[in-house]
Structures are given as C-alpha cells and as structure tokens.
Amino acid sequence: MQRYFLSQVNKPTEDLELPKDIAHHLTTVLRAEVNTKFEIVLADEQVYLAHVTRIDDVHTFAQIDQQLDVNVELPVKVTIASGLPKGDKAELITQKATELGATRIVFFDTERSVAKWAPAKQARKIERLQKIASGAAEQSHRQVIPEIVYYNNLKQLLENESADVKIVAWEESAKQGEQAQLVQSLEQLATGQTLLTIFGSEGGLSEAEVEIMSQYQVVPAGLGPRILRTETAPLYVLSAISYHFELEK
Amino acid sequence: MQRYFLSQVNKPTEDLELPKDIAHHLTTVLRAEVNTKFEIVLADEQVYLAHVTRIDDVHTFAQIDQQLDVNVELPVKVTIASGLPKGDKAELITQKATELGATRIVFFDTERSVAKWAPAKQARKIERLQKIASGAAEQSHRQVIPEIVYYNNLKQLLENESADVKIVAWEESAKQGEQAQLVQSLEQLATGQTLLTIFGSEGGLSEAEVEIMSQYQVVPAGLGPRILRTETAPLYVLSAISYHFELEK
Structure with missing residues (x-):
C-alpha cells in the first residue's frame, strides 16, 4: 500500500x-x-x-x-557519515542507506575529497538529497525519513555528531586483518542507542584523520577482506546491522 | 597496487x-x-x-x-540470481555483487519482468556485464571474476543452477515476519559449499514461481522488516554472508 x-x-x-x-x-x-x-x-x-x-x-x-501495529525501524539508530563522494554517488548512498534503515545521513569534506559543495550550492544539494530520502523512505515503508546533513570538515562532524558507539571503516585496518571490531561494536549497543559509522570518500581517509577521530572515541573497524567502494561500504554496514539485530539466530 | x-x-x-x-x-x-x-x-x-x-x-x-599469501574470497560460493531488472540496474547489481564476493551472477526473466533481452542482444548484454564484473573484480582485489549468465525463464535457471543450499528472497514471506531462514541457511553451509540466492525483479515474484522453486528445494527467506528494492536485496544478502562468515565473533 x-x-x-x-x-x-x-x-x-x-x-x-x-x-x-x-x-x-x-x-x-x-x-x-x-x-x-x-x-x-x-x-x-x-x-x-x-x-x-x-x-x-x-x-x-x-x-x-x-x-497499525508495525515497526520496521532498526532497534539502534544509525548515522552514516560519508566523505563527500564524486558524481551521483551521494544520491545512491542516500537512497540505499534509507532503504537499509539509516536514521541520519551525513556528508563531509575529507582531506582527499575531490568533490566539494560550493557554499552557494549546499542548500540546494541537501534539499535534493532530502527529497531522495523521502521517496526512498516511502517506498521502503520506513517510519522515519533520515535527515541529510553536510559538514565542510571532519572536526565539525566530530563535534556535532554524538553517539553511544562510533566506528570508522578504514581500509588500512582492513588490510591489517582487523575483523573483530564491527561485531564488538554492535554487541555494545542496547535498543534505542546510537551508532555513528564514518566512511572515507574515494581516496580513503588519511592516518591523520583517523588519529583525530580516535580523540573522539571513534574506533577503526574492518569490513571483510575485499576492498569496497566508498558507496558500497555504508550498505555493507547497514545490512550487517540488520542481520545482527533483526534476523533470528 | x-x-x-x-x-x-x-x-x-x-x-x-x-x-x-x-x-x-x-x-x-x-x-x-x-x-x-x-x-x-x-x-x-x-x-x-x-x-x-x-x-x-x-x-x-x-x-x-x-x-602472495592472500585469500579474499568468501568461504562459500554464492550465486546471485536476479529477475531481470529495469534500466541500468543489472549493471549496478553486477558491479556491487562482484565487490561483495559473488561467484556467479545470473539474470533471468520472471513472470512480472518488464525488461526483456531480445535474443539478438543477449550476447552483447552479457559481454557488457562481464566487462563490468572484470573491472569490479580488479578494483575490489578479488581472485575470481564472477561469471555472468542469462536464462530466459525460471525453469532454465532451476534446472541449470545446482547448489548445496538455495534460498529465495520473497517479499510475502518477509511480510509474514519470516526472519530465521537466512541465518539457518548460512549455518548449514560448510566451507567450499555453494549457495544459490534468488531475487525477483521490480514486480516481485508470483506465488506460482515460488511454488515451482520449492520443488527444487529453494526456501523463502526474509531480509528484515523493510522493503528492499530489487537491486538492494542481493547486496544485503552478500553483506550478511560476509558478516556471518568473515568477521570474528
């Protein structure tokens, strides 16, 4: 319906x-x-x-x-924070992350971001993504339309986005075989709590950026042994969260 | 590199x-x-x-x-069989399913498929998707390029694609709250075994199609309470498989 x-x-x-x-x-x-x-x-x-x-x-x-007695929302509130990607990937992330249950979708400029949103264009860009989120929320029968937010640097993101548990998908930790943190982070979360998940843009995150994040209790987590594109990693995490919390073991 | x-x-x-x-x-x-x-x-x-x-x-x-002593392949071999979707979604599924570890990617005509591949165009369509799979396999550092296959009906798919465990993501079973089958199916699989996962195209699968599948030991599995688009469901399943098998509990 x-x-x-x-x-x-x-x-x-x-x-x-x-x-x-x-x-x-x-x-x-x-x-x-x-x-x-x-x-x-x-x-x-x-x-x-x-x-x-x-x-x-x-x-x-x-x-x-x-x-109606329905609830299709994830038991934890997930914020997807993605380094601003190239082309129409922000639209793809917004649509798919909405379908998969995100509560907030944040884009931010990273050191290696190629794409930038000029100040004059930011409001229109956010409005467009907010419209995509609304459509996807209707179509996937969500009860919440994710809010779209933009920060023009990492510090702003870290200062403004508080959460009970915070992880960053970092290629380097994945390369070193880190494969335990995502499960551990999800196990720390109680119903109603919030998870912030941070992703780099195409060039990946720098060591300095991950170091700054660590001062805000953001821990690196591997997402399996394959290299995922910037727009694929958030979908992996949201799917894993659903599998962890919503499917019966 | x-x-x-x-x-x-x-x-x-x-x-x-x-x-x-x-x-x-x-x-x-x-x-x-x-x-x-x-x-x-x-x-x-x-x-x-x-x-x-x-x-x-x-x-x-x-x-x-x-x-080099590396292995980035999923411990089980996963075939994604998707009802032929509209527009460029077959390309998106091919690229993302390759990144996320699929071994074979199959498209097939369903009762409700709107898109059809004319016989004269099939070879070129498959060739184009095979090229996308090759590029994605290189970029995500896979060791296997998924093979792209096309069947013009469900029966052909079921006769030709054998597997140790077979599931179908069916909207109706998700609506009835089925949330245990995916986990159960994954727990049945030993390293090296094969999983066939079937998905409808935009209109969903008919009851008759799911009934025919049951004769081939394909069981319906829910993918959480939200309605996923035809191109999102395969990515959910592949992410869940990686989470289940590759991350440390």
Whole structure:
C-alpha cells in the first residue's frame, strides 16, 4: 500500500486536507478515488491507515483511521557519515542507506575529497538529497525519513555528531586483518542507542584523520577482506546491522 | 597496487607478453615503466606479484614473481540470481555483487519482468556485464571474476543452477515476519559449499514461481522488516554472508 509522511504531531480528529504533493501523487499518479486506502506516518513515527474522503478541483481530503501495529525501524539508530563522494554517488548512498534503515545521513569534506559543495550550492544539494530520502523512505515503508546533513570538515562532524558507539571503516585496518571490531561494536549497543559509522570518500581517509577521530572515541573497524567502494561500504554496514539485530539466530 | 586477471593456468617461467588491454592500461593509464610492480591473478585463483620487464612500441613484457599469501574470497560460493531488472540496474547489481564476493551472477526473466533481452542482444548484454564484473573484480582485489549468465525463464535457471543450499528472497514471506531462514541457511553451509540466492525483479515474484522453486528445494527467506528494492536485496544478502562468515565473533 502507498505510504506518505505527514508532519502532523497528533492524529487529527477531523478530515484532513492533504498537502499538494501528496494529493497530486494520490489522485494523478495513482488515480485514487474516494475511499482509496493508503498509509500515513505522523510525526510520532507511527503508521496509520487512511482513506480519501473527498476530492474536488483543488483539494483532496482524507480521514486518518486506526494506528497499525508495525515497526520496521532498526532497534539502534544509525548515522552514516560519508566523505563527500564524486558524481551521483551521494544520491545512491542516500537512497540505499534509507532503504537499509539509516536514521541520519551525513556528508563531509575529507582531506582527499575531490568533490566539494560550493557554499552557494549546499542548500540546494541537501534539499535534493532530502527529497531522495523521502521517496526512498516511502517506498521502503520506513517510519522515519533520515535527515541529510553536510559538514565542510571532519572536526565539525566530530563535534556535532554524538553517539553511544562510533566506528570508522578504514581500509588500512582492513588490510591489517582487523575483523573483530564491527561485531564488538554492535554487541555494545542496547535498543534505542546510537551508532555513528564514518566512511572515507574515494581516496580513503588519511592516518591523520583517523588519529583525530580516535580523540573522539571513534574506533577503526574492518569490513571483510575485499576492498569496497566508498558507496558500497555504508550498505555493507547497514545490512550487517540488520542481520545482527533483526534476523533470528 | 593495481591488479589484473590473466587466463594462464600456470605461472610462466619466462617473460610474458601482456595482453593488449592490460598493456595499454599499465603503460598509458598508469604510466608504468620498467620495474613497475603490479599484481596478477592466474587461472589458479592465486595472486602473484609481477613487474614490468620491457616496453617497446607495440609490446609490454612482464615477469611474474612470487605468489602472495592472500585469500579474499568468501568461504562459500554464492550465486546471485536476479529477475531481470529495469534500466541500468543489472549493471549496478553486477558491479556491487562482484565487490561483495559473488561467484556467479545470473539474470533471468520472471513472470512480472518488464525488461526483456531480445535474443539478438543477449550476447552483447552479457559481454557488457562481464566487462563490468572484470573491472569490479580488479578494483575490489578479488581472485575470481564472477561469471555472468542469462536464462530466459525460471525453469532454465532451476534446472541449470545446482547448489548445496538455495534460498529465495520473497517479499510475502518477509511480510509474514519470516526472519530465521537466512541465518539457518548460512549455518548449514560448510566451507567450499555453494549457495544459490534468488531475487525477483521490480514486480516481485508470483506465488506460482515460488511454488515451482520449492520443488527444487529453494526456501523463502526474509531480509528484515523493510522493503528492499530489487537491486538492494542481493547486496544485503552478500553483506550478511560476509558478516556471518568473515568477521570474528
């Protein structure tokens, strides 16, 4: 069933006029009619069944019915922090990390980042990624739209993104055969706690950057013996987190 | 270090004339000179150190030196069989599944596949994906280039792709809360054994298709509570397999 996000905090008691973009998608793309059912996620991150009550030339109204007993969110809150990658890879990371359950998606400039977002373009870039995250959240039936954030240096990232457990996927530690830290980090996490996972951009992270991170309790973790591209590593970690916490052993 | 694949079965005792594409990449793209070192994977799937010995106007020669003691292959052989997806998603699946360790990558037509490969175009499509797999195998430092295969129906896939354990990622079983089968299937596998993992294309697999699969011992497995796109599900499974087998508990 189609799912939309609404910023309402409480379930409205009366019919609700749907925002223009949702109304357009429902009536024009999906050809919804009166009584067509769909799902709404409110700001409480709960899923409600809803149905169209009235369509006129300019407005579409709906009633929000009962709350559904579903929870598809990861039991821990994961922030993906990726060195700003080249081309459209930020879009791929945003879409896939949303599908795979990330709560926040952060891009930041690294020493070796080739791509840079000019200050004048940052707002538009973030807005575009936020739109991709919203679409992916609807499609994968998330209850949370990940927030997209940008920092123009590592220090800003480390000062602003606190978390209960913090890891960095570092090629060099993977080369040295480090294969225990990811499991250990996940085992430290209790339900509701937060994990910050940091990834380099194409050139990888420098030793100096990993050294600075260590001052903020960020520990290097290997992701198996193969070399993963910058956009693949976050997907590996999110999949591993789901496998660890969500599948039955 | 740059890595190339050579079809030679045995380590040659004399200088070797490099194939044109490798020679071109080494000398023109990487500007290699005499004594530049690189890595070669021979048909025995072992990695050897090599160095350039001679460059003339038309040929590049190299000597293959000692074998390196590395193994980056998954301990089980995984075949990804994906319903033929739309657009360039077959390319994305091929590149990412190679990075994440797949041994074979199969595309097949499903009942609900929108994309079809016309018979006249199949060979060229496979060739293009095989090239992507080769490039990704070099870049991720694999020792095996996954073979790309295409079947124009499910029956062909099931008749031709034998495996010790076979699973299908089926949306319906995920919806019913199935979350134990993937772990169970992985626990059944011993080192060197084979796993076939089947995925639908955009429309998902039909009940009839999953029923036919069950006659070939293919069991449905859920991949967590979120709905994954057709190109994301194989990456989830491969990441989970690496997490299960390669990281230290």
